[in-house]
Amino acid sequence: MAGRDGVKLLGYWASPFTLRVEWALKLKGVEYEYFEEDLPNKSPLLLQYNPVHKKIPVLVHYGKPLAESLVIIEYIDETWRQYPLLPQDPLEKAKARFWSKFADDKCVPAIFGTFTNVGEEKKKAANEARENLKTLESGLEGKRFFGGETIGFVDIAAAWLGCWARMVGEIVDVKLVDEETMPELCAWLENVLEAPIIKDCMPPRDRLLEHNKGFHKMLMAAAST
Amino acid sequence: MAGRDGVKLLGYWASPFTLRVEWALKLKGVEYEYFEEDLPNKSPLLLQYNPVHKKIPVLVHYGKPLAESLVIIEYIDETWRQYPLLPQDPLEKAKARFWSKFADDKCVPAIFGTFTNVGEEKKKAANEARENLKTLESGLEGKRFFGGETIGFVDIAAAWLGCWARMVGEIVDVKLVDEETMPELCAWLENVLEAPIIKDCMPPRDRLLEHNKGFHKMLMAAAST
Structure with missing residues (x-):
């Protein structure tokens, strides 16, 4: 179950890189299901979805994973147009x-x-x-x-x-x-x-x-x- | 004189970061005036246009400077739409x-x-x-x-x-x-x-x-x- 918008977020509560992605989702009003990672024992889901860096945050949108927090935020901004985060110019x-x-x-x-x-x-x-x-x-x-x-x-x-x-x-x-x-x-x-x-x-x-x-x-x- | 498209590029011939910007401009067919920097003696123009990093490449478009090669290439892609460099999806x-x-x-x-x-x-x-x-x-x-x-x-x-x-x-x-x-x-x-x-x-x-x-x-x- 990834909510109305088909979004899952793999993160860690004290990670600022997770936090910035959550802020972006909240500002846009995008619903998401949050998965807390146990960083010393990374989940198979995290390793599967971010095999390159094996790091949080990972955003999964209808089964497609994305990594790197700033890349994720640009994706969020391009996918949900309400409350634009980047200027148009x-x-x-x-x-x-x-x-x-x-x-x-x-x-x-x-x-x-x-x-x-x-x-x-x-x-x-x-x-x-x-x-x-x-x-x-x-x-x-x-x-x-x-x-x-x-x-x-x-x-x-x-x-x-x-x-x-x-x-x-x-x-x-x-x-x-x-x-x-x-x-x-x-x-x-x-x-x-x-x-x-x-x-x-x-x-x-x-x-x-x-x-x-x-x-x-x-x-x-x-x-x- | 910055050519038909109002573009100046401050670079260094052996810099790969300059090279990737030149490739982007050439693929788009954007005309630009190139300024070779003497890196041990940076020009006042470079220091004025990139006061944060004081590094090449710098793209100047109708007097407005931009730094960081990947940021510049995204700008080029958004400003001149012919031959898109980034996918639309x-x-x-x-x-x-x-x-x-x-x-x-x-x-x-x-x-x-x-x-x-x-x-x-x-x-x-x-x-x-x-x-x-x-x-x-x-x-x-x-x-x-x-x-x-x-x-x-x-x-x-x-x-x-x-x-x-x-x-x-x-x-x-x-x-x-x-x-x-x-x-x-x-x-x-x-x-x-x-x-x-x-x-x-x-x-x-x-x-x-x-x-x-x-x-x-x-x-x-x-x-x-």
């Missing part, structure tokens, strides 16, 4: 793809590096993360959301990242998202996270923090053996 | 985006790792490159080109990669593209590189080989100091 569309790629290629590794490293390496990664988040801010060009007045492609691609950067900062005691140096990015983040559909779909903060603290402990233990 | 389009991303995220770093490392690290990167190229081959699904009967998005995104993998193999004496283990990928590569528009736009092989040999020598000298 090719130049604006290119800008949205550019900033989403920038978030994934430049911000994610730097934030993750702050989380997984210690000492000088951690400091270096934190500086890089701050610098890249500041650059991401420039993509707002003074607008409320990346796409203008409503939440769109870049907002759902990048908002979890601001959220995660804050949590990482809290766990490893480093400020990555700074109200003083990046006020526009902070205001944007609040605007996205306060939007009802987005807010309703967020995992509980305490549970997420506990989960990430546990993950960090495990990483540090592995690094010191 | 959302699922097939998603597959094309998936494989282009796979080529960039998985094949490029492994091939580059084979080029820049020595000893065990080089061996490890070469194994990874072969494995990833074999996975890329599976995306062909028995077709002549990734998109079917004509050269499309994935073909222009990935063909230089096969070409470059061969050249890297020659320079560092490791076989990455193997006729025996990946016959379909090899046949595909020949089909793409033999297509007149693609062939006419390739830099001369001897000059490219010499350039990459020089680059490799420089990398090895830097690594041993």
